[in-house]
Amino acid sequence: MIGTLLPSPVESSEAFDDLAGQAGAFALFPEEEALIARAVAKRRNEFTTVRACARTALGRLGIAPGPIVPGQRGAPQWPSGVVGSMTHCAGYRAAAVARSTDVTAIGLDAEPNAPLPEGGVRDLVTRPEEHDWLARLQAERPEVSWDRLVFSAKESVYKAWFPLTRLWLDFQDAVIEVDAERRTFSARILTPEPLRTATGGRLSGFEGRWMVADGLIVTAIAVPAAG
Template identity: 55%
Template sequence: MIEKILPAAVVAVEAYDDPPEAVLLPEEEPCVAKSVDKRRREFTTVRHCARQALARLGRPPAAIVPGERGAPGWPDGVVGSMTHCAGYRAAVLAEAGEIITVGIDAEPHVPLPEGVESAVTLADERVHLAELAAAHPGVHWDKLLFAAKESVYKAWFPLAREWLGFSDARLRFDPAGTFTAELLVDGPRVKGEVLRGFQGRWLAEGGFVVAAIAIAV
């Protein structure tokens, strides 16, 4: 599913359950040693997906240990992103020589819980979401915005190594399947210019909303 909204240079592997062959490497075990079963299964399966993606890139298996702010620690020369939610896990990877950064997020295609929208949106974004909902009621735009902002953060952090809050980017959606994210804080330099924002793509399919951003070299 998620490969539909990513460039060809990005390898995507996804799972809709937790296969028995999904196991952790020894370096990863301490990360979830005290976690509940649900968290452990998500953590394990998404890394199983990532190792399958590494294999498709022609690279050996590697431990993927969370680093600063929980960001995955990828092997040298690889960029990637992971996501997991109820019923879905995915990892996407690419060679750093082809893709500068990538960020993905998937969420169940249901409305945000009451009270969450105001915490994760700007005032003008709420107006935008209301307009979209009136014109295209088949999409839970509030949940899509949440997923898109998560993808923005995941694409931003490897470049900036700084926190980016929900109020630090303004999103606009095109119902045809794209979105833009305008950064409201100073961004790092990318390809010789200050990063001002991101272009992304989105999809609502199979009970999920997914959002993805990838910047090519």
């Protein structure tokens, strides 16, 4: 599923069932095991399965398995010369990776296709500039939870943004516009800090793709190294 949203230099892997407890490629490394030694079963299962996905994707790049542990602000620490992203939600785990010579950053997120919780969450996630198109699309296409799609898109934006800048990005620091027909989205970054790729090119935002399937909303960003 996720592979249809990503360009060819990116390798990906996904799972709809947890793989925890299986041997071989799905065993955790000691550094990973130490992170979840006291975790409940649900956390252990999702942690193990998403890393199995990541190792599968890395293997498709010809990279041997190794520990994938969180670094600053929880961002995964990938092998040298690799960029990537992981995501997990109920019933879905996925990872995507690429060589940094091909792709500068990847952002990946999956969410249930359900409205955001009541209690002001929508106002925390969305901006006034987004409310008109959200209302229009919710009336025209109620089968998609558009506010949740904005949440997912901004999660993907942050996952692409942070490895490039090492700066925090709030939900209110990005404006999302969605193309419902092409199933794409754009993100305009509102913070004053310049955003640059590893090769020195400047970005004013991100372009991504989205899909709805099997009760899930999935969003993905891949920034080409040449961009």
